[in-house]
Amino acid sequence: MSSSGYQRRNYRAFLWHAVFLSITVTFTEVNTVIPAMILQIGGGEFHVGIVTAIMIGVPLAAQLNFAGFLHGRRRKKPFLLLGINLRVASLAAIGLTVVAVGALSVTQALLIVYAELLLFTLSGAFAGIAYVDLVGKSFDRPLRARFFTRKQMISSVGILVSALIARQVLSMTDYPRNYFILFLAAAAVLLVATGGFWMIREQEGQRQERSSYLRTLKSLPKVIKADPNLRSYLVFVNSIGFHVALTPFYVVLAKERYYLDPALAGNLLFIQIVGMVGASLLWPALVKTRGFKGVLRLWSYLSFALPLLALLVSRVLPLGFYLGLFVFTGAGISARKVSQDAVVVELSTEENRVLYTGIIGTLNLSIAVFPIVIGGLIATLGYVPVFVGVSALALLARLSLRRLVCPVDRSNRA
Numbered sequence: 310m311s312s313s314g315y316q317r318r319n320y321r322a323f324l325w326h327a328v329f330l331s332i333t334v335t336f337t338e339v340n341t342v343i344p345a346m347i348l349q350i351g352g353g354e355f356h357v358g359i360v361t362a363i364m365i366g367v368p369l370a371a372q373l374n375f376a377g378f379l380h381g382r383r384r385k386k387p388f389l390l391l392g393i394n395l396r397v398a399s400l401a402a403i404g405l406t407v408v409a410v411g412a413l414s415v416t417q418a419l420l421i422v423y424a425e426l427l428l429f430t431l432s433g434a435f436a437g438i439a440y441v442d443l444v445g446k447s448f449d450r451p452l453r454a455r456f457f458t459r460k461q462m463i464s465s466v467g468i469l470v471s472a473l474i475a476r477q478v479l480s481m482t483d484y485p486r487n488y489f490i491l492f493l494a495a496a497a498v499l500l501v502a503t504g505g506f507w508m509i510r511e512q513e514g515q516r517q518e519r520s521s522y523l524r525t526l527k528s529l530p531k532v533i534k535a536d537p538n539l540r541s542y543l544v545f546v547n548s549i550g551f552h553v554a555l556t557p558f559y560v561v562l563a564k565e566r567y568y569l570d571p572a573l574a575g576n577l578l579f580i581q582i583v584g585m586v587g588a589s590l591l592w593p594a595l596v597k598t599r600g601f602k603g604v605l606r607l608w609s610y611l612s613f614a615l616p617l618l619a620l621l622v623s624r625v626l627p628l629g630f631y632l633g634l635f636v637f638t639g640a641g642i643s644a645r646k647v648s649q650d651a652v653v654v655e656l657s658t659e660e661n662r663v664l665y666t667g668i669i670g671t672l673n674l675s676i677a678v679f680p681i682v683i684g685g686l687i688a689t690l691g692y693v694p695v696f697v698g699v700s701a702l703a704l705l706a707r708l709s710l711r712r713l714v715c716p717v718d719r720s721n722r723a
Contacts, residue, residue, distance in 0.1 A: 584639025
């Protein structure tokens with residue numbers, strides 16, 4: 310197969326996966342659906358913090374271990390398939406647990422769901438490292454940029470359609486049957502999504518010496534010191550990561566200030582998805598002129614403004630205005646999704662891409678730690694100090710972008 314034919318085949322395969330994955334992501338949305346489910350089971354702010362750490366922080370912290378395991382292996386596709394099939398199994402298990410929640414205590418139900426979500430996220434992190442490496446090997450730079458933006462656009466359409474379905478299921482079906490339906494459907498759709506990965510033609514990489522976790526960990530200071538670009542990006546993701554961890558707590562704030570029922574959870578999800586779809590239409594033009602650095606810059610602006618707006622609106626305006634903020638949380642989520650893999654690919658080379666993915670994930674300490682303590686901080690200090698502090702940290706993220714050199718910067722200098 311020619312190089313162009315190889316790229317076209319993989320392009321279609323990755324987009325197939327993206328379309329069906331978008332439906333799964335909507336049905337298991339970490340910022341609306343899952344926090345609402347935890348609250349329905351009987352949890353509070355602290356439990357939402359734990360589940361946010363499991364969904365966002367834990368898989369990032371585990372990436373370096375997975376990177377040490379995968380680094381140097383010539384083929385990544387088998388490990389990609391292993392990871393995604395474990396995700397399918399975990400989603401089905403969550404659906405079965407939720408429907409049986411009446412026979413369990415709140416603590417038992419939460420612990421079982423936590424364990425199943427942990428399997429879901431860890432297997433996703435394992436598959437994600439292989440995914441980034443395969444994308445980097447499958448396309449040249451111009452096609453990669455087109456792939457990431459088009460992937461987000463197509464995914465957003467799938468997310469919008471599935472959000473309408475999720476909204477109906479959450480509002481018209483009683484708890485816990487509504488979440489049972491969502492998670493079983495998510496498992497089935499993700500199983501269909503695996504078909505894209507079976508179609509991938511992988512070019513075997515060069516054989517490299519595999520590294521243990523301890524050896525990979527010891528190499529971090531040298532690798533980070535040698536690449537100022539990597540250092541700048543680590544500052545950015547850690548500063549912006551506080552807002553990523555805070556995002557599910559917009560739902561918790563809505564519950565406290567207004568009233569949270571299954572219908573409202575579905576509305577929040579739908580409005581957030583509308584924001585994601587709208588933002589996805591902006592990214593191709595922005596990436597073309599400003600590169601993925603432009604996406605990061607807009608993301609930092611949103612992360613600064615949204616916590617302050619949430620505090621203001623929730624205190625002085627009715628629910629309808631607060632719902633409108635979820636358009637912008639959706640735009641921020643879209644910015645993260647379209648840029649996180651793309652920037653790693655751009656900053657790394659084929660030889661160190663797996664290692665860089667692991668380093669950036671593991672050293673994203675704000676996302677790994679902050680979700681665990683945020684519920685306690687809000688309970689102790691209140692919403693105002695926490696939300697204002699997160700907003701201030703987003704300014705630091707903005708400053709770190711000035712030192713980040715992306716391909717668009719090099720093109721402008723040429």
